[in-house]
Each structure stands twice: as C-alpha cells, then as structure tokens.
Amino acid sequence: xxxxxxxxxxxxxxxxxxxxxxxxxxxxxxxxxxxxxxxxxxxxxxxxxxxxxxxxxxxxxxxxxxxxxxxxxxxxxxxxxxxxxxxxxxxxxxxxxxxxxxxxxxxxxxxxxxxxxxxxxxxxxxxxxxxxxxxxxxxxxxxxxxxxxxxxxxxxxxxxxxxxxxxxxxxxxxxxxxxxxxxxxxxxxxxxxxxxxxxxxxxxxxxxxxxxxxxxxxxxxxxxxxxxxxxxxxxxxxxxxxxxxxxxxxxxxxxxxxxxxxxxxxxxxxxxxxxxxxxxxxxxxxxxxxxxxxxxxxxxxxxxxxxxxxxxxxxxxxxxxxxxxxxxxxxxxxxxxxxxxxxxxxxxxxxxxxxxxxxxxxxxxxxxxxxxxxxxxxxxxxxxxxxxxxxxxxxxxxxxxxxxx
Amino acid sequence: xxxxxxxxxxxxxxxxxxxxxxxxxxxxxxxxxxxxxxxxxxxxxxxxxxxxxxxxxxxxxxxxxxxxxxxxxxxxxxxxxxxxxxxxxxxxxxxxxxxxxxxxxxxxxxxxxxxxxxxxxxxxxxxxxxxxxxxxxxxxxxxxxxxxxxxxxxxxxxxxxxxxxxxxxxxxxxxxxxxxxxxxxxxxxxxxxxxxxxxxxxxxxxxxxxxxxxxxxxxxxxxxxxxxxxxxxxxxxxxxxxxxxxxxxxxxxxxxxxxxxxxxxxxxxxxxxxxxxxxxxxxxxxxxxxxxxxxxxxxxxxxxxxxxxxxxxxxxxxxxxxxxxxxxxxxxxxxxxxxxxxxxxxxxxxxxxxxxxxxxxxxxxxxxxxxxxx
Numbered sequence: 001x002x003x004x005x006x007x008x009x010x011x012x013x014x015x016x017x018x019x020x021x022x023x024x025x026x027x028x029x030x031x032x033x034x035x036x037x038x039x040x041x042x043x044x045x046x047x048x049x050x051x052x053x054x055x056x057x058x059x060x061x062x063x064x065x066x067x068x069x070x071x072x073x074x075x076x077x078x079x080x081x082x083x084x085x086x087x088x089x090x091x092x093x094x095x096x097x098x099x100x101x102x103x104x105x106x107x108x109x110x111x112x113x114x115x116x117x118x119x120x121x122x123x124x125x126x127x128x129x130x131x132x133x134x135x136x137x138x139x140x141x142x143x144x145x146x147x148x149x150x151x152x153x154x155x156x157x158x159x160x161x162x163x164x165x166x167x168x169x170x171x172x173x174x175x176x177x178x179x180x181x182x183x184x185x186x187x188x189x190x191x192x193x194x195x196x197x198x199x200x201x202x203x204x205x206x207x208x209x210x211x212x213x214x215x216x217x218x219x220x221x222x223x224x225x226x227x228x229x230x231x232x233x234x235x236x237x238x239x240x241x242x243x244x245x246x247x248x249x250x251x252x253x254x255x256x257x258x259x260x261x262x263x264x265x266x267x268x269x270x271x272x273x274x275x276x277x278x279x280x281x282x283x284x285x286x287x288x289x290x291x292x293x294x295x296x297x298x299x300x301x302x303x304x305x306x307x308x309x310x311x312x313x314x315x316x317x318x319x320x321x322x323x324x325x326x327x328x329x330x331x332x333x334x335x336x337x338x339x340x341x342x343x344x345x346x347x348x349x350x351x352x353x354x355x356x357x358x359x360x361x362x363x364x365x366x367x368x369x370x371x372x373x374x375x376x377x378x379x380x381x382x383x384x385x386x387x388x389x390x391x392x393x394x395x396x397x398x399x400x401x402x403x404x405x
Numbered sequence: 406x407x408x409x410x411x412x413x414x415x416x417x418x419x420x421x422x423x424x425x426x427x428x429x430x431x432x433x434x435x436x437x438x439x440x441x442x443x444x445x446x447x448x449x450x451x452x453x454x455x456x457x458x459x460x461x462x463x464x465x466x467x468x469x470x471x472x473x474x475x476x477x478x479x480x481x482x483x484x485x486x487x488x489x490x491x492x493x494x495x496x497x498x499x500x501x502x503x504x505x506x507x508x509x510x511x512x513x514x515x516x517x518x519x520x521x522x523x524x525x526x527x528x529x530x531x532x533x534x535x536x537x538x539x540x541x542x543x544x545x546x547x548x549x550x551x552x553x554x555x556x557x558x559x560x561x562x563x564x565x566x567x568x569x570x571x572x573x574x575x576x577x578x579x580x581x582x583x584x585x586x587x588x589x590x591x592x593x594x595x596x597x598x599x600x601x602x603x604x605x606x607x608x609x610x611x612x613x614x615x616x617x618x619x620x621x622x623x624x625x626x627x628x629x630x631x632x633x634x635x636x637x638x639x640x641x642x643x644x645x646x647x648x649x650x651x652x653x654x655x656x657x658x659x660x661x662x663x664x665x666x667x668x669x670x671x672x673x674x675x676x677x678x679x680x681x682x683x684x685x686x687x688x689x690x691x692x693x694x695x696x697x698x699x700x701x702x703x704x705x706x707x708x709x710x711x712x713x714x715x716x717x718x719x720x721x722x723x724x725x726x727x728x729x730x731x732x733x734x735x736x737x738x739x740x741x742x743x744x745x746x747x748x749x750x751x752x753x754x755x756x757x758x759x760x761x762x763x764x765x766x767x768x769x770x771x772x773x774x775x776x777x778x779x
Binding site for chain 2: 038041042044045063064065067068069090091093094098100101114115116117122123142143144145146147150152153168169173176197221222224247248249250252254293294
C-alpha cells in the first residue's frame with residue numbers, strides 16, 4: 001500500500017499512519033483519540049524533572065514504543081481499567097514503554113499488547129509502579145511479550161497494587177536490582193507470575209500468583225552484573241499455578257515445569273514464610289540449581305555460585321499439589337517414588353550441593369509435608385525422601401526498608 | 406591554521422564557484438532545536454545537488470550499521486582551531502561545537518522505487534546528485550557544552566528541505582533489487598529518545614555519544630577530492646584531530662571484505678551493529694552478552710550462553726551461540742526476524758540484512774562444534 005508523504009495536522013498524520021499499517025491478526029479497535037499518541041510522545045520528549053504527565057480516560061493506540069529519559073517524572077492515568085495504552089499492531093520498538101531515568105512513577109493505567117516487554121525501566125534509582133495493569137489481551141500465547149513490569153539494574157524499587165497477565169516470560173520481573181518491594185499485586189496466566197532475578201534485598205509479599213506456569217520464582221543466573229541475595233517471600237497466595245509452559249525454549253523460565261508454586265534457583269539467603277501455597281501440581285516448592293535449567297557444570301562463569309544455599313522455609317500453609325507433575329521425567333519419578341496415585345511432597349530439590357561447603361547447603365524446611373531429593377548430580381538414579389537433613393533453622397532476614405518515609 | 410586546512414577551505418570555495426552565491430558558513434546552535442536542516446548549513450541543496458559546506462569533511466566506516474540498505478553520507482565539522490583529541494581507549498573526544506551529520510538515501514530505481522544496492526559512496530566531491538538519489542533523512546549529532554544531542558531531520562518529497570521530526574516518522578518506500586525483486590519497506594526515522602537508545606552507549610551516565618567515528622572504524626583510506634588518504638591522518642592534516650599517536654592504531658576490517666579473515670569480519674560486523682548496546686556499559690549489559698570489539702571471554706560473546714530476558718526472542722533455541730550450529734543459535738534467529746519483539750537490533754531496521762546474516766551464519770558454522778548441554 002502506498003502512502004502519501006506524512007505532513008499535516010497531528011490527526012492527519014495519525015490517520016495516514018493507520019492507513020499504512022499492515023493487516024494485523026485481529027482488528028484494531030478504533031482509537032478513542034488517535035492524535036494522543038504523538039502528543040504523549042512529545043510530552044515524554046519535552047518532560048522536565050517534576051512533571052506529572054496525565055493520561056486521560058480512553059484507549060490510545062501506539063504503533064511505536066514510548067520512551068522517557070528525564071528524571072523525576074510521573075506518568076499517571078485515571079485507573080488501570082480506564083486509561084489504556086494499547087500497542088496492538090505495534091510496528092517498531094521492543095517495548096511498550098521504555099524508561100531510562102531516576103525517580104520515575106507509573107500509576108493508574110494499563111499497557112496492553114506490546115510486541116515485547118510492557119514496561120521496562122533500566123539503570124535507575126527510585127522507581128514506583130502503582131495500580132498498573134500490563135496485559136496481553138489475547139490470553140497466554142508464546143507470541144506475547146516477555147515481561148510485563150520489568151525494572152532492571154535499579155536501586156529502590158516499589159511495585160504495588162498492580163496486575164500482570166499473559167506474559168510469555170514473567171508478569172512481574174525484577175532483575176539485577178537492589179532494595180525491592182513487590183506487594184499487593186496480582187500475577188495471572190504468565191509463564192512466571194513474579195520473578196526476582198539476580199537481585200539483592202527484596203521483599204515479595206501479599207501478592208496473588210495463580211494460573212501461571214510457576215507462581216513466584218527467585219532465580220540467580222551466571223554472567224550478570226551481580227548475584228542475588230537476601231530475599232523474603234511472605235504472606236503471598238501462590239495457588240494452582242498449573243498453566244502449560246508457553247515460554248520460548250532457552251529462557252530461564254522455559255525449564256520451569258507447569259505446576260510450580262515457589263521456585264528457588266541457584267539463589268542464596270531466601271526466606272519463605274507465612275504464605276498460602278497450594279494446588280501446584282508438580283510441587284508447591286522447588287529448590288534447584290542452574291545445572292537443572294540448561295547450564296552444564298563447566299559452563300557457569302568464574303565466581304558464580306550455582307548452588308542454592310541458606311534457604312529457610314517455615315510457617316507456611318501448604319496444601320495439595322504434587323499430584324500431577326509436568327514432564328515425563330517428573331511423572332516417572334513420582335510413580336517410582338510414590339506410586340500411581342501418590343504425589344510429590346511439598347518440596348522438590350534437585351540435589352545439587354557444593355561438596356566443599358562444610359556446613360552443607362543449609363536448606364531448612366519446617367512445616368512441610370516432606371522433601372524429595374531428586375539426585376540430579378547422580379543422574380536421578382538415587383532419589384531420596386530423607387527429610388531429616390533439612391530439619392534445621394536459620395535466622396530471619398531483615399525487612400527491606402526503602403526509606404521513603 | 407595549517408596549510409592543509411587552508412587548502413581544504415580553498416577547495417570548498419572553488420567548488421562553490423558554480424553557485425550563484427556562496428553559502429553562509431556552518432552555523433552551530435549552542436541551544437535550541439532549529440526547525441530546518443538548512444538552519445545549520447552543514448549540507449545544502451544547490452543546482453540539483455546536495456553539497457557539503459566549506460570545512461565539512463566527508464568520512465566513512467570500514468563496517469557500517471545496517472539500516473534497511475540505506476546508503477549513508479557522513480560528515481564532520483568542527484569549529485576552527487579546536488581539534489578533537491585521540492583517546493587511548495580508542496575513542497575520539499570531539500570539541501564543543503562539533504556537528505556530525507549522517508544523510509540516509511537510496512539510489513532511485515524505476516518509477517517510485519529505490520534501489521537495494523551496495524553503498525558505493527557519494528560523488529567525487531562528497532556531494533550527491535539529487536536526480537539519482539532519494540534523500541530520506543539527515544540526522545545530526547551536535548556536541549554542546551552540556552553534551553551531545555541528536556536531531557532527526559526528514560526530507561520533503563520535493564527534496565528541497567529537511568524538517569525536524571522529533572517524534573520520528575515512518576516513510577513508506579519500495580526497494581527494488583538487481584534481481585527484479587521488490588520489497589515494501591516502512592523506513593523508520595527514530596524519535597529523539599530512540600536516537601539515545603543506540604547512542605546512549607553508557608547506560609549509567611545516560612550521556613549520548615557518536616558510535617561510528619571511532620579510530621578503529623575510521624582507520625582506512627578514503628577517496629577525498631584531492632586523492633586517497635588515511636582518514637585519521639587526513640583529519641590530523643586538516644586540523645580536526647590532534648596528538649594522533651605514531652605507529653599502528655586499532656583497525657576493524659570491512660565486514661564484506663572477502664579477503665579478510667572470517668573471524669575479523671564477523672567481529673567487525675557485530676561490533677558496529679550490536680556493540681553499542683551489547684557492551685559492559687551499554688543498554689544490553691543486562692543480557693550478559695557483549696559483542697563489542699574488546700570482548701574476548703567466549704561466554705560473554707554468547708558461546709553456550711543461556712539468554713536472560715529474551716522472552717520469545719529465543720525462537721525456541723536454548724543458547725545465544727551454539728558453536729558449529731548457526732540454526733540452533735539465538736543470535737541468527739534474532740537477526741533473521743523483523744518482529745519488533747524479537748529482532749535484533751531492536752531499532753533501525755524493518756528488513757533482514759541477508760548478507761549480514763549469512764556472514765554470522767558462516768562465522769558460527771566455522772566454529773568447532775561444541776555440545777552446550779542438554
């Protein structure tokens with residue numbers, strides 16, 4: 001289709017642009033105000049520190065990603081179901097909204113159907129996400145964007161009262177950050193509901209993670225800027241995360257079996273307490289190493305600790321789960337250990353431990369129905385149900401204080 | 406003022422002889438966002454040609470960023486008496502007042518088409534003949550006291566003027582190949598923040614910097630109007646570059662130079678197309694995969710490395726690079742995609758660079774095979 005040269009009023013430009021658009025898979029809803037796309041883009045370009053940029057009620061179409069590079073700006077809508085930034089049919093840009101600035105606040109709006117990540121903020125101090133919905137409206141699909149809410153390389157992160165739905169990787173993902181609170185959010189029908197990766201000092205509490213492949217993940221990956229440490233997961237509801245894994249192979253979450261509640265991978269110093277975890281059909285809690293998620297033992301980078309250590313599980317309300325594990329190897333393991341009608345205990349551990357650590361892995365499990373050590377290092381030949389070596393306790397981790405008053 | 410600088414100035418004046426009037430000198434704006442490219446007077450349209458103003462020096466790179474087969478006319482201008490400084494880390498420190506321009510254009514084909522062809526450079530005097538080419542946009546990188554700024558100017562249909570389009574633009578084109586194949590293309594002019602998406606090569610400082618004009622990309626001969634010369638030496642000769650060290654300076658090869666070693670060609674291609682983000686300081690440092698010229702660690706370069714945040718960008722492949730197996734490597738998958746959520750680079754192209762993909766495929770295929778894991 002040929003388009004005329006794009007000159008004229010904002011409205012005319014938007015009309016011409018929409019005329020250029022290749023036929024999308026689904027019809028694009030009529031925009032409430034097509035001219036708003038360019039207006040918002042200009043406001044983001046011209047923003048001054050301290051500005052509050054308002055998004056009115058309505059659904060606004062964007063065919064390119066939005067971006068901001070100015071400190072201390074607030075982008076605020078009228079509500080997560082009222083002010084909708086829709087990226088359906090997006091033609092360029094890898095995110096919906098990309099921010100590279102300190103002191104950013106995103107509030108009370110929705111970001112829908114971006115081709116890549118919904119909201120990404122990189123290298124920042126003090127970011128607040130409040131009352132934001134990120135959603136892929138066609139339901140869970142491998143072609144959905146990777147992350148819903150995605151702060152990375154940030155210090156002092158608050159994500160609250162938000163919702164992430166349908167991400168093909170993680171709904172709420174905090175990566176390579178420090179001092180983080182993720183609370184009162186809802187993560188549904190993502191591959192991973194909430195994922196904290198290579199992050200130091202995080203409190204993940206009072207969230208609902210349900211209908212995902214895995215509910216809440218705490219991962220540590222090699223070759224990144226920092227290793228994860230000191231993460232508390234408490235007062236969350238992590239129930240019935242049994243969705244088929246629709247993540248692309250190769251992503252860290254692709255190895256997560258459907259039916260995983262809380263998954264700890266290669267991270268040290270984790271405290272999991274006071275949660276309601278139930279009905280996750282592979283296991284309510286999984287503790288594993290990157291050796292189980294695609295890295296061979298000679299591939300991790302220098303100085304990387306691949307072993308999960310000082311894992312403290314206590315005082316949770318655990319129920320159901322483990323009755324229909326994903327993947328043939330888990331099914332076979334379950335039948336071998338617990339029979340056709342049996343089920344895995346609350347905790348599944350792949351068994352990778354550092355042989356040079358005198359005190360052992362210090363995986364302390366209290367109040368769980370049991371643990372199965374799957375003997376990954378031994379080729380899964382000698383799994384063990386012996387729970388006695390996990391009967392220990394650890395000091396509680398301190399609360400995260402964002403010092404925001 | 407050096408003799409060379411005077412000669413360059415004279416050459417400029419002679420070239421202007423054909424014009425009815427000499428253009429005003431280059432105008433550096435210390436602030437503001439001039440509405441028209443002509444306000445700067447770096448390049449100007451006269452007598453059916455796009456011409457370079459006096460002291461505006463054309464340059465090229467051994468390997469260039471792929472931008473949908475656009476040809477690029479690059480120029481640099483600096484205020485008199487303030488040469489740029491060569492830095493030991495392999496960069497050039499340009500003085501306040503520097504204006505770098507890059508004009509994106511295509512040779513014209515039949516009808517409304519533009520040609521998909523190798524970039525063979527501008528006319529002998531550094532300018533372009535407008536009847537033969539379609540100008541799309543001219544981007545300026547301007548070094549102000551507070552740092553660099555990026556300004557995208559889009560050429561009008563009459564090819565008489567380029568206007569500032571801070572929010573970017575999509576320009577529909579039809580690309581005609583030598584084989585008769587026609588490809589529709591929505592050429593994307595970046596918005597100002599997207600300029601920073603690539604030129605913000607230091608994620609921490611958030612300053613933006615030029616990417617192309619680094620010694621390793623410039624260290625080769627250029628056909629100046631007065632004859633061939635090494636660009637770095639020529640810049641020094643005309644007073645644009647001071648204290649150039651003696652001896653061997655870093656040099657990338659041309660990615661399409663079939664006489665050069667495959668390894669060097671591939672690394673040169675990855676350096677200029679990926680290394681501005683995929684570096685220890687760039688925006689893609691989050692990925693742990695670094696593709697700039699200095700990186701040597703095989704894991705950092707992607708060999709048997711699991712992706713971190715690629716999402717559906719993995720294409721169901723497990724590792725960034727599987728040695729010996731290009732079709733199992735995420736790197737080639739993302740280069741072959743035009744899905745905005747998958748493709749790499751994320752910005753700046755709507756087409757696949759088929760020749761670039763082929764080079765990287767050959768490079769991976771030539772690595773001794775290695776089993777990355779389960």
